[in-house]
Amino acid sequence: MSSPTHSRRDLLCRIGSVLGLASAANLIADESALAASWVPPKFPNFAPRAKRAVFLFMSGAPPQMDLWDYKPGLEQQFDKDLPASVRGGQTLTGQTAGQARFPVAPAHWGFARHGDSGRWVSELLPYTGKIVDELAMIHSMHTDAINHEPAVLLMTTGNMVPGKPTLGAWLSYGLGSMNENLPCFVVLNSRLIPGADQQPVSPKLWGSGFLSNEHAGVAFRSEGDPVLYLHDPPGMSRQTRRSWLTGVNEINQLESQRLGDPETQARIKQYEMAFRMQASVPELTNLADEPPSTWSLYGEDAKLPGTFAYNCLLARRMAERGVRYTQIFQRGWDVHYNAVGNLPKLCAATDRASYALITDLKRRGLLEDTLVIWGGEFGRTVYSQGGLSRENYGRDHHPRCFTMWMAGGGTKPGVAYGATDDYSYNVVQDPVHVRDWSATVLYLLGIDHEKLSFKFQGLDQKLTGVVPARVVKELLA
């Protein structure tokens, strides 16, 4: 037996929209009708400094004191116990809570001053060192979660509980697409780094939560065609594909009228986007038109699809082509063990490419309105997990402080904000919670984080949640 079914929520929404027929009419109007009645949108709330953003997400959490947060005093503390007063009774993860000692592990690598700002940067990051004057460094990031899954969700969705829309989905919902032939939000998963401790990344990190499905990020594959079935099978012409799709859309429209599920409309839009992507993605990923200067900047790695360098280059090409938000995941930063063995590999894979992306955007005039973000989901402990020697150590999860940087898109170049104590353990000055950072990112994109909301489960849901968030104006140019 089959009968038209409505979910309770859809039914309630539907009753609501009968009361507000005008808004319902707006939602179903096709693009041409919308164009004819030109209406100013609700966002941005004010002129944006950044039109688009790229997030270089260092999944697994890089150790701040090995890369950015220079603590020269730790050298004398080698293998001494972390003072209990510094830890302050903090609950640790199951991985180190049972340790008899918490021996301080100073950074294995040297630091040097770089740029006019004289910023200290680890010798692991020689390339990024060259562009510190472009970066707005935040040393006082802190988060609520001590484990990867909730912490990554907090960074991407503003909430530790799964099911909320991600930053990219909010941007798609609020600002919309710039290029109708490409997704508004693209996710690039980089190749794994052999030997490094990988944490999984899953589609909920680019999901649309309770927003319509069309706002979800589109993940490109790291090997083979970036999008599956990008090319039509032999014998199928573009015209055939078009008429096939038109037929499918008609059936879906009937289905939509019969069942009234908004997901059907979202599906129609996704089919149309896929059709347009068949034309736009091959052009996007065809690197044959890149000048030789590209390869001398990014390195030969960038020719290999799926590498972090390749993804950074793709991010630049997407910035040129109007993709609103690109999120590149590089996994492997979870250095519980063998930090000395793995950090050089992780830095080698990401350092030059991050530098190349900033430099490339800058020389092409794109950095002024492209926000680039670098960071992970939390920090790492100053004490060693497992055995500590001069040759090696590991570091456990640490939510109380970590370092992120932002560049371009209206951030203040060369600034360093916030500070941690001598152990890089607690924030002692100008703390920046994840929600403050989110509010700041939205601000740079012209959005008042209090205004970008969606009614769901009885709340005006926001990326920054219900706790008041602060735009960190000190980071703005």
Next chain:
Amino acid sequence: MRRSAAVTLVAPITIIVVCSLPLLLPPDGEERSEWLQFIGHFHPLVVHFPIALILLLPVLELAARRPQWDFLRPAAGFVLTLAMLAAFVAPVLGWCLGRSGGYSGPLITQHMLGGIAVAVTICTCWLLRGRSVLYYALLAAAVVLVSWTGYRGGQLAHGEDHLTEHMPEPLRTAFGVSQAAKLAAAPDPNTFYGARIAPIFATRCTLCHGANKQRGKLRLDTYASITRGGKDGPVITPGNPAISELVRRISLPPGAKDFMPAEGKPPLDETEIKLIKLWIAAGASATQARDAIAGAPAMERPPEIFAPDYTLQQRQIGEIETELGVRLVPRSQVKTDGLTLRCVSAPQRCDDGAIAKLAPIGALIVDAELARTAVTDAGLGSLSAFKNLRYLDLSHTAVTGAGVKKLAALEQLERLNLTADSVSSADLESLRHSKALKRIYDFPAQ
């Protein structure tokens, strides 16, 4: 029309009562019994009845002149009686509020006399209706009087410029509503008090503590009155915000008994409270220079006007967008932030002809994203219509040095992107004198 003598007596009594109360016991800025205040607060509610009924009367009287609506004539009489009763009740309640609510000054006096005049006029109307043509003249007078009195009352409740605040400039000129007087009375904007403190009091406090109403005998509309304080003495202690009564009250949790602003009016925000504290700590001076106090949050700059209001050309924008297949996107919901011309979905559709067709709305375009379009040197001449253009992206186009020369006409141009174009550094010489131009990107990318 016949009336009993008893009923006819009502009118003169009304006149006497309504006149005598306020004249004998006028509003004097004191706050009095809670009962009087409680009853008085029904005045703003009840006052709408006499206004509406009096405005309805001429409509009924005029309509009743037509034969098919002559049944309205008795209705007009009925409405007139109601209007008279309402015109009696409303001023009495008004007097309760004015006498007990801490009001004084010319505005409340005018409003009060207006109310009395309305009551007297409408009573006289009631007496004269059907007996004299004078009735119509008086009715017209009542309509004028009730409008004027209502406007004065609105000024008391919502601020003196509640109707004219958002009046468009052409109307302002036509009506002679100038802001000059208001500006002249304002304190010196070069002082910290004038620039930072007085505006806070003016927007948050003076509706109840101002020229027309002085709750607690406190006025916060002039420097002298601020330092004088209210009925319980000074409200600020120069040099010591911690013991200043005003600071204590605005810092309480909203809803607390002594919290200010009272009656659910919006609380002061953090910055406003901080500014007041800093000002008092620095001695609460009227003459200290605007930027003399360290640690004061920076002043918000007035919003920059990038282009004319785009909503005025909404229809035209929509038509051009549809015709050309480009997108004209507001840079933000701020109407004077201008538009972004966006061609990235189908850049090759945007050519020299399209640029020329954008001329009617050219002044609205602040940001032109023309990367990868078919625009050539020939088309750049039409860009002169984009007189508010600040950001121009011509990267990956066929534009050459000859076209770049034409851009010198764009006086607002700040940023120019010529990435991957055939332009030499010699070609850029022609832009040397462009005053606003801050950055040119000419990375060859070949």
